[in-house]
Amino acid sequence: MKFNQFVIIGLGRFGSSLGRELINLGYEVLGVDRDEEKVQELSNILTHAVVADATEEEVLRSVGARNFDCGVVAIGDDIQASILATILLKELGVKKVVAKAVSDLHGRVLERMGVDRIIYPERDMGVRVAHQLVSPNLLDYIELSKNYTIAELAVPNCWSGKSLEDVNPRGRFGCSIVAINKPKGMIIAPMAEDVLAQDDVMVVIGTNDQIEQFQQSITGA
Template sequence: MKKDKQFVVIGIGRFGKSVATSLYKVGYEVLVIDNSEKEIQDIANQVTQAVQLDARDEESLKRLGIRNFDVAIVGIGDDIQSNILVSVLLKELGVQRVVAKAKDALHGRVLEKIGVDRVIYPERDMGIRVAHNLTSTNDLLEYIELSPDYSIIEVYAPREFVDKTIGKLNLRAKYRVSVIAIKSAEEIIAAPGAEALIKQGDILVVIGSNQAISNLPK
């Protein structure tokens, strides 16, 4: 059963693809937009709708009904000018909440000046850290607030997850969250498969509603 909130992800690099597919897996309506036909073909079966177009084209965004989306995530990476222009268009077209990826601090300040609701720095912070630290006793490390009720968070692997695979834990069914990366001292596993083993000391990057995240074992 699909949930009411609708997301649009613009720019399907590693970050955008990870966010879009994870949101879809836990039941949200997700539209992805990219100007690459190959990227759109690759992700089409993993989201609600995938559209190839130039997101800098205001009329194209209007035809898609972009203002009806609750949250827009701008994942455009190297082209800073396009990143900023698309963010401006989304705000002007009435998207309720715009989250944009920034390449560096200066880029981030520009995004803040044009009214972006949340700026994130995936390259600077290994793809998931943000400029908002949680002072929490629940082993939560850092998070990306995608909306007031939906986040991507880092959490130390709970004791009962250790030495179990993602498939065995079945987190989407049991907790309604998805693990989008596993970080250890040796490596980072992005989009871990069912066979990925969680070890003592691992950090999990988890996406889900704040309510679902709060129900994870401590």
């Protein structure tokens, strides 16, 4: 399902950053926050921004929250407000509800409420930065599930000029290079004969163990 309209409740650092990026990607965004200063700051950036208390059902009804494809609860400093806003979005029938969690306990509560996706910005960023620090060739790291990861890895100098068939990540490690980001553009679903270059970035998907083994082979290459 493609989502075109988002309502973001809470315009702090996470909510405002999310809203700005969704606007840049061409989507419609309604921002809701009790802080007039935060709303004013984004009033000329988001599609709409309103000063309102999202823990009040009538308020969410009045701003038309039920008509949005996806609701994001980005409240971080008030867990009670986060939970109340999440409950109301679910009760109003918003198609997909995503919520920010500030702790594992907060996340477990949101999970029991049937939230479609729970985001842990600080924890997830910490994990990504840790992987980047210990793996020089690792440019980005996203955990798709408990077992699967997608990673962006820089091509080591000694692999420049080699084809994917030569590198053979699937045969050697079980993971797959699903794209190659070259300076001139992205190659999606590359073929075995596609050749790697020094400035290329490989987009690799596999289990956590497969990705780790592949990273180690690059580091030692």
